Amino acid sequence: MHLKNKKAIVTGATKGIGKAIAQAFVKHGADIAVFATNQDRLNRIQKELEDIKVDPNQKIITKKVDVSKYAEVEKVSNEVLNEFGHVDILVNNAGITKDALLMKMSEEDFDRVIDINLKSIYNTCKVLIRPMIKNSKSKIINISSIVGLIGNFGQTNYAASKAGMIGFTKSLAKEVASKNINVNAVAPGFIETEMTEKIPEKIKEQILKNIPLKRFGKPQDIANMVLFLAGDDSDFITGQVFAVDGGMVM
């Protein structure tokens, strides 16, 4: 019960890494609000999280929201604040890819990736930072990527968004450290989710050759790190980026 009585928001928690984070939080006693755009998946995760509650009083909330839209984020975050009373933990996990060589990348695909992956964390943090300052302590965890550290072929938009998240994390960490808010980033390597399913087998084989621990990551590998950063054991850590990547970047 690492997060007993904590109130958390996790964006993009209807599948993949976000879902594993939400499940871990619920198993550790947190009340949780999930943000995502697809109503069917939101209904499904609502039920799945209700089924693994460890306390009948635990609250599970799901909100249909496009995190790239400030007004929508403001509206649903205020609804969550009303229902929970406050928010202790914010995990910015929602993200997309729209890969192409720069020469072929449309302006629309560049903007969409920046808006969903990077502008979104401005939206959630801007809306929630004042209420979070009122807590005795709070945690913000941003899910970046090792691609934000080392770049990647065909991902100028995605790598820029993920590198931007790191700069944002470190800057906000400096701004709010005195208010007892820890802001950290996790940089996953290759994790088996729908996002990476579409990568061709040949490229996956190449990637595997560059992973010293010789396997792809599971969503749970990321959830384990996020759980640590969300709890009290990480109180003296802020402004850091944690690669969880089987040793790809070292």
Ligand code: NAP
């Ligand atoms: P995923 O399986 O595709 O899940 C993405 C989640 O984001 C879904 O719940 C999706 O729900 C939500 N989402 C997408 N657009 C949204 C929007 N506009 N507003 C709100 N929610 C939105 O992806 P994943 O692999 O779990 O990745 C999760 C995070 O980890 C991403 O930020 C990704 O960049 C990062 N990451 C992943 C890997 C990897 O190898 N998988 C590696 C490094 C970093 P809806 O479709 O219902 O909106």
